[in-house]
Amino acid sequence: MYVHVNAAVSVDGKLSSRRREQVEISGADDFDRVDRVRAAADAVLVGVGTVLADDPHLTLDEEDRRVQRLRNGRPGNPARVVADSRARTPTDARILDDEATTYLLVSDAADPDRLDALRDAGAEVVATGGDDGGGDDGENGDDGRVDLRAAFDELEREGIERVMVEGGGEVIFSLFEAGLVDELTVYVGSLVIGGRGAPTLADGEGFVDDFPELDLTDVERLDDGVLLSYET
Numbered sequence: 275m276y277v278h279v280n281a282a283v284s285v286d287g288k289l290s291s292r293r294r295e296q297v298e299i300s301g302a303d304d305f306d307r308v309d310r311v312r313a314a315a316d317a318v319l320v321g322v323g324t325v326l327a328d329d330p331h332l333t334l335d336e337e338d339r340r341v342q343r344l345r346n347g348r349p350g351n352p353a354r355v356v357a358d359s360r361a362r363t364p365t366d367a368r369i370l371d372d373e374a375t376t377y378l379l380v381s382d383a384a385d386p387d388r389l390d391a392l393r394d395a396g397a398e399v400v401a402t403g404g405d406d407g408g409g410d411d412g413e414n415g416d417d418g419r420v421d422l423r424a425a426f427d428e429l430e431r432e433g434i435e436r437v438m439v440e441g442g443g444e445v446i447f448s449l450f451e452a453g454l455v456d457e458l459t460v461y462v463g464s465l466v467i468g469g470r471g472a473p474t475l476a477d478g479e480g481f482v483d484d485f486p487e488l489d490l491t492d493v494e495r496l497d498d499g500v501l502l503s504y505e506t
């Protein structure tokens with residue numbers, strides 16, 4: 275699986291404010307670039323924190339790009355994928371409409387009745403990862419969250435080979451922690467958000483050593499900000 279993480283941050287590295295509501299950090303040119311990256315992907319992935327905060331749609335904005343994909347024998351929109359251990363995605367979430375296939379990555383911690391309701395609402399459920407019985411302590415490498423590596427193997431069996439990850443900070447950290455990131459693009463908008471509780475590009479537990487190092491491959495001025503491109 276090729277994994278491209280993309281995010282927009284303020285100059286102080288925040289994805290959003292302490293209210294966790296969507297903040298428009300990108301300008302028109304960056305949103306168009308994001309649409310292009312989506313169009314190249316087989317699937318767009320977010321964490322359930324992003325679904326609950328933003329209720330994103332994750333489809334293509336540009337009709338021409340949908341048409342081009344269909345001409346190439348691909349679905350008009352990339353599939354949508356949510357890392358959602360406990361199946362907290364609302365059944366009326368926008369990502370569950372019929373404009374694309376939507377996979378919910380869940381763990382053993384998800385309630386079976388809830389999964390039935392989400393299947394009825396149109397979701398394809400992929401279960402990996404489970405509860406080690408020891409609470410959220412991270413012991414045994416299993417804290418009841420989705421095992422992203424195993425889930426990606428399942429998605430590959432569904433023909434998904436290229437994933438674009440749009441956030442948020444918890445999921446992005448987990449992907450770096452698991453060594454699953456191939457490419458990172460970060461749009462840095464010219465604003466300060468601040469707030470110790472505001473989400474950043476990589477949240478989670480954070481690293482204390484063995485920090486993932488990246489190769490800077492490009493720097494581009496875009497809208498009123500800067501696009502930074504990295505490979506791992």
Ligand SMILES: NC(=O)C1=CN([C@@H]2O[C@H](COP(=O)(O)OP(=O)(O)OC[C@H]3O[C@@H](n4cnc5c(N)ncnc54)[C@H](O)[C@@H]3O)[C@@H](O)[C@H]2O)C=CC1
Binds near residue numbers: 290291323328448
């Ligand atoms: N500026 C930007 O480009 C973007 C900003 N955002 C912002 O980010 C915030 C949401 O980010 P977060 O709260 O960090 O939530 P998130 O979107 O990273 O979701 C985290 C949740 O995913 C679930 N999950 C399942 N398996 C997991 C695993 N293995 N590792 C980590 N999480 C796993 C857990 O329930 C966890 O609470 C919102 O404020 C949203 O507006 C989100 C996307 C893009």
Ligand SMILES: Nc1nc(O)c(N)c(N[C@@H]2O[C@H](COP(=O)(O)O)[C@@H](O)[C@H]2O)n1
Binds near residue numbers: 282297305328330
């Ligand atoms: N690239 C980017 N720039 C910003 O300024 C943003 N606020 C976001 N947010 C994320 O974009 C997604 C919205 O998707 P739809 O337009 O509803 O399809 C979602 O993942 C937001 O968190 N991204």
